[in-house]
Amino acid sequence: MRERQLRARDLLRGDLEGVELEEYVEQSVLTTRLESMQAWARANSIMPLTFGLACCAIEFMSMVTARHDLARFGAEALRASPRQADMLVLSGRLSIKMAPVVRRLYDQMLEPKWVISMGACSSSGGMFANYAVVQGADKMMPIDIHVPGCPPRPEALLHGFNKLQKKIRGNPDLGWRQRYNAIGTEEWARVEPGSPSAEALAAAKRFSELEPYEPGVSSSTAAGEQD
Amino acid sequence: MLQSYLPILVFAALGVLMGGTFALLNGVIGPRRPSRVKDEPYECGLPTQVTRSFRFGVSFYLVAMLFILFDIEVVFLYPVGVIVQSAESVFVLVEIGVFVFLLMVALVFVWARGALDWE
Amino acid sequence: MADEIKIPMAESGIDAGAEDPSLAVVERTAAEAAERAGTDEQVMTINMGPHHPATHGVLRLVVSLEGERVLDVRPIVGYVHTGIEKSCEDKSYWKVIPFVERMDYLSYFFQMEAFCGCVERLLELEVPDRARYLRVIHMELNRIHSHLVWLGTTALDLGAISMFWYCFRERDRILDLFEMSTGQRMHTRYFQVGGVFEDIPAGFAGKVRDFCEEMPERVDQYEALLDRNEIFLHRTKGVGIVPRERVLELGVTGPLLRAAGEPWDLRKVSDYLPYGDFDFQIPVGTVGDGYDRYRVRLQEIRESVRIIAQAIDGLPEGPFIADDRKVVLPPRDELGTSMEALIHHFKLVTEGFRVPPSELYNPIESPRGELGCFVVADGSAKPARVHFRDPSFVNLQLLPEMCRGGLIADLIQNLGMLDPILGGIDR
């Protein structure tokens, strides 16, 4: 937000030219292509589904209220039925009894639809690594934005919501894997974004040599060691 | 004669035009991916349990009838509303008074019979 | 790996239309209601299912209706069951606190107090006065916060939508206080076994006093909005009345019991927390309908403000946590100098403290009723069993009694006045 204001000030002072000028104009003036205008309309008029699972639902409710207002981004009309909603915020822990219900809700929402997985519990099972919680909702439904926190602050959720809007408008902020095109949990930064580094190639080779994963064999060791 | 109707027609056409475009636009532009689950009725997130056909209670129909009855009354008041300004005669006022009074009698009767309070 | 649990897989997009296992319940409710009503074809059994705007969480009600009249309600819970009690058995006593406060997510300070109080009584550990006062202040602030969320959402269900914004305005003020003293808005993990995690910052007392001055006037605003609102009165007065004996038989506690006329409040009888030092009344209803439950909770907000004001004035000086090194971490600055502090620190952080084999049930008064924490210690550093007697779970049994014979609108009102928190019900 801040650097855009700085650039606007430079524009007014007239000392913005060359590549920056085109880029600024391109960004602020709407291109007339239908898709981008349609995406702009969709991004700014999202209707979230009134759907709350657990503690994150309380923070989701307080995001809709006056202090952290969701209406500033055009999304304060919460719709109760999935037919009229186009964003599902998975606010809370997803238990295995609720999983088919949430999957059904997601299926019954009309395209285009997006899902924000709010909080650690729905993103990765959070602190409840046990028999009752689905370890990460992306195991059962496609998720666009993962908002960390337990519960995430309403401001954090708003930031996630803005990222979703950028994603809808077609220029999503890349996650760290795409930015450094790393593989899996690999942390090596690339020399230059194009070519994979030696370590990444080694890791890729390591993966390919391993025999496929059978639940029976390796899981008991993992379970034993995890005890 | 037609002159005086033009504004209404233009207004109605604009209304239909705007309404139509938005309705069609939605159907045309919106992606369409039907799936079996999406067509099933939405029942709070559960597979539908609509077991057998169901007959609504009488009281629902009663309320509907009463509403239609008194709604028609309003429709009759419209033409009067148009001419009461130009007619400037007490006769129109009295006529409307009688009409409304008769329906008031019907309302009081229905109220006394207890059809309004929910069984 | 517990492979017999069916976790639905993403790629197959599980057959959501699969037969719902609880269909038998729906049929049985329908059948019972039908023969009770005598006329079979008029009875309609529907699901006020897990995803419903008015069920205050993922509660599913199988409701059999005859026209608008509710014949029978059968709650089905468990849709947000997180297996917290099982996870607690796998963690040391320290690490159980974050699990425990996420059960009933609107009264997290109460659950921390129930668990820490239970463990402290098991260890027979003396908690300093300052810590007990700080605990009471945070718990009463949390009670107001919980009642505000209840008032906001219930008034929203009954149509007074603007109440939602007013109540959440005050709620955010309370969360600022929590953030100032504990660092986090919700689930603060502020209570430690033996006292409180950190002393309150300098300006906290002043801010709490400002809050205590403004809050009663805000409660008057709520009352001005609702108390002469014809729709609200018409919908709550004389609705969902259950006789006092039946309420006691069903084990209901908290505002619901007090609204039915029984003056039972654990704060007045428990000797463990310093409630004895403050004078406050317990609001008790007479009729036991929805309006009484609303009045009782509103008056409880005022009483809590009085408690906080007295507690913040009488806040004693002294340590904010016990100094028994076997259980409580030594202060950070001592680590540099003394060796045994380092040893204690290391021992506590790696393995945690051990509790001698015993078991205890420790009840306290949460915003929804008696919240009891039952801990079985088997001598190791991990609790053998942590069970929470959740007030919403037991109070839910009152819902069918309240709603039989009423209209659907009364069912929504009763559900709002019941104030069920599904996290607490489904632990």
Add this chain to the structure above:
Amino acid sequence: MPDAPGLELIAQEINAAHDGTVIETAHERGTATLIVDSERVLEALRWLRDTPEHEYRFLASVHAADYLPGEPRFGVHYELLNMPRVERVSVKALLADPASPSPATSSASPAGVSGGGSNGVGTLVLPEIDSCVELFPTADYQEREAYDFFGIRFRGHPDLRRILMPEDYVGWPLRRDFPIGGEPVLFTHNEAETPHWYE
């Protein structure tokens, strides 16, 4: 809280009324506990509720616990409360696990994950105790929860079904030998076991 001698008196009176009911009394950390024979729980509860000078009318909580290494394995606790006198008494009934092999060789390792032994999956022989729903209607949901988590069957319960787990769930989750489930945390060293997890 009835003090230690008071508790002994209560125990003698109950034994006088119904022989062999109270096995043991424990009075520690300010709580009075009567350990009762699991067959005669109802008599003890009815006695405590109805006799004039005791009248523990309010049942605060019914909960179960699994003391696996200990024998008998399951414990069902009843927290009784007398509101006028503000006194709490808890009644504890111990139940042996009929499904486990003879107590002498109970091989199930305590808190560990044990593949073998009755890890509570589908054991049809369940410990049984009388249900006290007609004495205290509040016990309805709480006994269903004890059944759902521990597989303790309550004889005479009007509607003994699972309450929190899915109705067709197999296994009793809160038993000590039931694995905690969940998935191991992914690190770089064990990441290779689930290739392409990040897709």
